[in-house]
Amino acid sequence: MADTVIRSGKTSPGLLASLTPLLREWLPRQRWFAGKGSPVTGFSLVAGTELLPVGSRLGLYHLLVRAHQGADPGDCYQLLVGVRETLPPRLAPALIGHVPDGPLAGHTVYDALDDTRPAEVLLEALRTEARIGVLRFERDHAQEIQPGLVPRRLTAEQSNSSVVFGDTFILKLLRRVVPGVNPDLELPLALARAGCARVPAPTAWLTADLDGDPGDGAAAAAGGEEPYVLGVLQPFVRGATDGWELALRELAKGEDFAAEARALGRATAEVHTALARALPTATLGQAQLVPLVDGMVQRLDAAAQAVPALRPYAPALRTAFTALADLAAEGRVWTAQRVHGDLHLGQCLRAPSGEWALIDFEGEPARPLAERRMPQPVVRDVAGMLRSFDYAAHSAVPPVPGWAETCRAAYCAGYGEVSGTDPRTDPVLLRAYETDKAVYEVVYEARHRPEWLSVPLSAVRRLAASDQI
Known part of the structure; x- marks a missing residue:
C-alpha cells in the first residue's frame, strides 16, 4: 500500500x-x-x-x-x-x-x-x-x-x-x-x-x-x-432524538417542553460538574476579565460593521459587557472551567429511556483551537442553550407565546438543582454571554442564512432594551 x-x-x-x-x-x-x-x-x-x-x-x-x-x-x-x-x-x-x-x-x-x-x-x-x-x-x-x-x-x-x-x-x-x-x-x-x-x-x-x-x-x-x-x-445512541427535532415536534403538537428543558438543565450541570473534577479550573478576576470583555466588545464592533441592521443596537448592547467589567473592577471573581463551548439543542440526544446525552465537544470551529480549550464560565454553555430555545420558538408556525421563556426558566432551575447555583442568580454574567452569542448569530445568519436573521435580531432588541435577563 x-x-x-x-x-x-x-x-x-x-x-x-x-x-x-x-x-x-x-x-x-x-x-x-x-x-x-x-x-x-x-x-x-x-x-x-x-x-x-x-x-x-x-x-x-x-x-x-x-x-x-x-x-x-x-x-x-x-x-x-x-x-x-x-x-x-x-x-x-x-x-x-x-x-x-x-x-x-x-x-x-x-x-x-x-x-x-x-x-x-x-x-x-x-x-x-x-x-x-x-x-x-x-x-x-x-x-x-x-x-x-x-x-x-x-x-x-x-x-x-x-x-x-x-x-x-x-x-x-x-x-x-x-x-x-x-x-x-x-x-x-x-x-x-x-x-x-x-x-x-x-x-x-x-x-x-x-x-x-x-x-x-x-x-x-x-x-x-x-x-x-x-x-x-x-x-451510537440507538433510537435517540436530538433536542432540536424533539423541541420542534413538541411545538408542532402544542405540547409543553418544560419537563424536558429541566431534565436537560440537570444533564448539563452533571457534565459541567464532571469536567470541573476531571480538569483544572481557574479564577477570573479583573486581570482575566478585561481581555475577555475586550474580546466581546471587539466582536460587537466588527459585527456592527458587517451587519448594518445591528448598528442601532450596538451602544445598548455594549452596556452588557461594560457592566461585567464594572463588577470585576469592584473585586468580583468567577470560576472558569472547561465547557462544551457550542451547546444548543442539536448537540443533545434524548434516549428512548428519557435520559439526555451531550455530544459534539468541538466548540465553535471558527474560533482558534487554543481559545476553544480555554477555561470559561459555565454560563457560556447556558447562554448557548437559552438562545437555542429562542430559535426553536421562532421556528413554530404559528408561534407559541411564552414557550421559550418557560423553557429558559425550567432549564436554569434544573441546572441549579444539580450544581447548587441557578445561572439566573448572576444576571450580569448571563446577559453578557447571551449578548455575545446573539451577536455571533447575527453575523452567521447574515452570511449564511439571511432568512433566519430576524431570530437573533429579536434577541438583540430584547437584550438592548433591558439590563436584566
Missing part, C-alpha cells in the same frame, strides 16, 4: 495538480467549507495516503489539503477521495468530477464517505489499530468493535461528516482540521475517566502524525507540528 506525504508548500507529484480544477469547484459547495464568499486560488497538499490502490476496482485516497484564498494561507480540510472508472447512480450526489489528466486520468473521483467500502476500510483500520503513513488509528480496548458492521452516512447538514455503523457506533470525521489537542476527543475522554455517563465514551480515534512517520524524510525534517485529530468513533 503506497503512501506519500507532502508538506504544505512542497510540490505535489501530480495528484493534487490533477484534482485542483475539480476541487476548486466542488469544495466551496460543501456545507463544512469555512471560506464561503472568497474564491479558492489554489491548494497545497499537507498529507496524502493511499488507502486502497487505484489499480483495483475502487481506489481510495485520504488527503489533508490546504485551500488558499488570496493572501490567506487557508484552512486545512480532510478529504476522503474515492476513485472509480465510472460512478454508479447511487453515488451520483457524491461526484467531485472526472479527471482529464495526471495519475488518475480517465477516472471519476467522488466523496468516498457516501460509499460502503471506504467506510468499512476506516472501521477496520480503527478496529485493528492500523498505522498507514501518517495516519494513526487508535482505540479503547475496554470497548469491543465488531467487524463487518454495515455503514450508512448521515445526511443531515453539519460542519463535519458522520457515518453510523450497524446502529452500534458513529464515526465523526472532522472536515476542517488544525494541529493540536481537539476538545472533541479530549473532553469525552476526560468525562469517561470521571465516570460521567452523560457523554458517550470514545471507542476509537484517528489522528495524523506528520512528524511521526519514520519512512518519510519530508515529514520528519519539518518537525515540531502537533498531530491532527481527524475523527472520533463513539457508541
